[in-house]
Every structure is written in C-alpha cells, then in structure tokens.
C-alpha cells in the first residue's frame with residue numbers, strides 16, 4: 187500500500203504550491219507527471235558537483251559524468267526487465283523513439299504495399315511517423331477497431347495481420363485508459379513474422395513492465411510521464427534488431443569513424459545517440475526510477491486500480507446520465523485515465539470551471555484525433571491520476587463539475 | 597469565482613445557448629471556409645455571401661451562417677460576429693475584425709484610421725477573455741475563418 191500523504195510530501199509542487207490560497211489538484215499526469223524533490227535535487231547536485239561531457243574527454247570528471255549518464259540506462263533497463271542496458275537508447279521523448287523506429291527500421295524494411303497495422307486508439311506519435319512513411323513510399327496502414335466499451339476489437343485480428351510487416355500499438359490508451367493484451371498482440375505479430383512495436387508511454391509509469399515477458403521487439407516511452415524530467419525518452423529494442431538497423435540521426439557520438447568518403451557507425455546504443463545527449467536529464471531519470479522502485483510498481487498499480495474504481499463509481503453515482511465516461515469499466519483492463527463528456531458542456535468550458543478550484547485536467551483531442559472520430563466526439567475532458575493522487579482529488583473533481591452546472595444554468 | 601463571471605457574462609451564455617445564424621448556405625453561390633483550433637480540435641465553418649464582390653471593400657456581406665462545434669467562447673464569439681457583419685460593407689467588416697482582435701490583445705493587428713470609432717456592441721462582452729490567455733484562440737477562431745472567407749469571396753481564383 188502506498189501512503190499518499192507521505193508520497194505527496196515528496197513533490198514540492200503538490201505539497202507547497204498554492205493558487206488562490208488553495209492547493210493544486212493535479213489530474214493531468216497522463217500529459218506529464220509532477221517531479222519529486224529527489225529528482226530535482228539529483229539534477230541540481232549533478233550540475234553542481236559532477237557536470238562534464240560524456241564519452242569524449244579523458245579527465246576524471248568526464249568519467250564520473252559518463253558513469254552517471256550510463257547509470258540512467260541501467261536504471262531504465264532494470265525497471266522494464268531488459269536483458270541488457272545497452273539495449274536502452276536515449277532519445278528526446280517517446281515521439282522521437284517512435285520516429286526512430288519508423289525511419290530507421292521502416293525505411294530499411296518497408297516498401298510500397300507493405301502493411302503496418304495500428305489501432306484506432308493510438309496517440310499521434312504512433313500514427314504520424316507511419317503516415318509519413320505511407321506518403322514517402324506508399325505503405326498501407328490498417329487499423330484495429332474498438333469495441334463499444336473501448337477495448338480493442340480483436341475479432342478480425344488475423345485478417346488485419348495477414349501479410350503485415352509491423353504491428354505497432356499502445357500498451358495503454360492515453361484517452362480511454364484501456365490496457366490491451368500486450369503479450370497476446372506481440373505473439374500474434376510474431377506468428378505472421380511482423381515486428382511488434384509497443385508504445386508504452388502510458389504503461390511504464392503505472393505498471394510493472396517486463397519487456398521480455400511481452401516478447402516485444404521495440405518499446406518506446408518517456409521520462410517526463412514517470413516522475414523524471416522532460417527532454418529524455420527511451421527506446422528499448424532487442425539487440426539483434428537494433429544492431430541490424432541503420433542509424434536515425436547523424437553526427438557526433440554515433441560514429442565509429444568518419445573520412446572524406448563516408449562514415450561507419452558506433453555500436454548500439456551510441457549508434458542512435460547523435461550529438462550531446464540529455465546528460466542531466468539521465469541523472470534525474472535515474473532518481474525517478476529509484477523512486478518508483480522504492481514505492482514498488484506493483485503497489486503503484488494497485489493504488490491506481492483502487493482509485494480508478496473509486497473515480498468511476500463516484501462520477502457515475504453523482505452524475506448518472508449527465509456524464510459519459512469513455513473506456514472499459516473493468517479496472518483490470520484499464521488504467522487511471524478518465525475521458526468524459528459532461529452534460530452538453532464543451533470540454534474547454536468544463537476545464538475552465540474546474541480550474542477555478544485548481545483542478546487541473548486536459549480538454550481537447552489528446553493527440554488522438556482519429557480516436558475522437560471513432561468515439562464520435564470532437565474532444566473530451568480528461569482527468570488522469572498517478573501515484574500522488576487520492577480520493578480527495580476525485581472528490582474535488584466531482585465538486586468542480588457540480589460548479590459547472592451552476593454557471594451554465596443547466 | 598470573480599474571474600469566471602467576467603468570462604461567462606450572461607450575454608455570452610445567451611449566444612452560446614441560442615446561437616444566431618447557425619446553419620449552411622449553398623456553395624456556390626456562397627463561399628465556405630473551415631477553420632480549426634489545433635489545440636483542442638474545435639472546427640468551425642463560415643458560409644459567406646458577398647454581393648458585388650468585384651467592388652472590393654465596397655462589396656456587401658449579405659448573409660453569413662456558422663457550422664461546426666465549439667466551446668462557449670468560440671461559439672458565442674462567432675454568433676455575435678454574424679450579427680456584427682450582416683449587411684455591412686466588406687471594408688467595415690474588416691474594421692470590426694481588427695478592432696475585435698485588438699480588444700483580444702492580439703499583437704500585430706494593423707489598426708487603421710477610423711477603427712477607433714467602430715462600435716463592437718455585444719462583442720465588448722468578450723473582453724473578459726483577455727484574462728484567460730488560452731481562451732483567446734477560441735474567441736478569434738470565427739474571425740480568422742471569416743477573414744479567409746472574405747479573401748476567398750473577393751478573389752475566388754486564389
């Protein structure tokens with residue numbers, strides 16, 4: 187069990203920041219998470235004591251900085267049960283990791299008519315890079331549809347996967363909270379010889395992640411959604427795949443040698459890390475992973491399951507037909523993300539009114555416009571919880587919605 | 597809730613609940629332009645009828661209809677906009693548009709002599725939006741779309 191009071195004390199913004207003399211009710215962690223003190227301190231301390239370039243200079247300080255940066259790789263590998271830290275590539279964010287996959291692997295292995303299968307609940311980050319390939323070389327994109335309760339409709343999976351080269355899907359929807367059967371999907375992809383690419387951006391921060399149990403091929407996620415800093419994301423991949431892939435971006439650090447005639451690449455992971463990487467961010471990320479390990483990801487998931495149940499029940503009981511919450515009701519297959527329609531109110535107006543009581547939610551399409559079309563809406567209001575939220579936060583959300591009714595005279 | 601009352605003035609809520617000039621016009625003869633707010637996905641369609649388009653600024657806006665969905669601010673602003681432009685000279689419509697955008701605190705509005713005298717009428721009620729900078733985009737969505745529609749109506753070749 188998590189002690190939320192104790193957890194919240196670790197987050198300066200949640201513990202100390204006030205707006206209009208009241209605390210902030212942060213329900214937008216699906217967007218980006220708040221940062222614990224130890225992450226902030228680790229980055230500051232590193233810059234004050236150990237900051238230097240990595241992998242380029244031979245003085246002792248540079249060695250210490252390199253070790254610190256590589257420590258981030260080891261921490262991430264532990265968190266997702268990767269066989270080797272060298273399989274973890276640091277990028278700018280999850281979007282860049284997915285672009286890396288589409289550009290480096292896709293450009294090498296896909297040509298006109300080849301099929302990439304996505305789901306209707308993907309984030310734009312796992313759609314647009316593939317659409318760029320479709321524009322560039324005419325690959326075909328097929329879509330796994332949704333059931334009425336917002337789960338993947340796998341009834342025609344075999345048909346969709348027939349002849350596919352890639353299955354790329356989210357391990358948790360950032361709009362519906364849905365947790366698809368990741369392991370099953372990876373094995374279905376492999377059964378037809380397709381690559382299994384997992385967008386684990388929403389999954390890793392909230393669940394025990396085991397990329398080996400999934401038997402995924404490539405997995406993308408972001409530090410900033412899991413208590414770490416912005417500016418650093420991750421791509422994990424099976425070594426033999428990464429080895430065979432050409433580089434994505436070119437420049438310093440990613441080469442073995444460069445001549446007037448051309449270049450050869452450094453081994454993985456450096457091959458995919460052109461230029462000066464996010465060194466300070468890797469140090470912050472290490473502290474974030476240690477924080478998550480201390481809490482225990484199983485405990486985090488358990489806490490969020492209970493809170494998700496509470497949220498679904500509270501909102502449905504208090505608002506009945508006035509609220510439509512999208513996604514599955516079964517918390518075994520959903521995480522703590524609640525996208526909803528409230529009366530006839532536009533999400534902008536809902537979030538505006540909630541902001542009056544410092545309840546921070548997101549209103550819009552959540553970078554999933556195709557999914558909005560499937561749901562038959564233009565946008566939704568979305569509340570999303572994390573390890574520092576509790577029932578009082580959900581109550582504040584519900585109270586705020588009550589206020590919206592008054593203002594719009596509904 | 598002081599700020600919110602400034603934002604959601606009664607007249608704004610009235611235009612939101614009962615939007616004026618909603619619907620469609622046949623195209624042609626009308627011009628239709630879609631606008632959208634990439635942040636939230638709101639989409640608005642402006643259908644515009646301009647008479648004697650060859651007269652440029654002296655052409656007359658004879659009819660306008662609004663389609664699409666949006667929040668209270670974008671919807672009410674578009675609704676008020678329709679009232680403010682029907683029957684007006686194109687040149688005068690552009691003046692109202694400039695005045696309104698400057699009321700919204702939009703930079704780089706090329707205010708011209710005489711714009712000061714423009715009466716924004718109901719649209720003045722939207723000035724509370726300035727206190728909520730993220731909502732300014734909502735308030736000007738219809739106006740930006742109207743500007744494109746005017747350009748297209750006056751110079752259909754483009």
Ligand SMILES: Cc1ncc(COP(=O)(O)O)c(C=O)c1O
Nearest residue numbers: 279280281309311360387388408
């Ligand atoms: C499911 C999913 N995939 C990808 C992304 C993109 O992550 P980032 O913005 O860190 O690149 C997000 C973030 O919103 C997401 O929720």
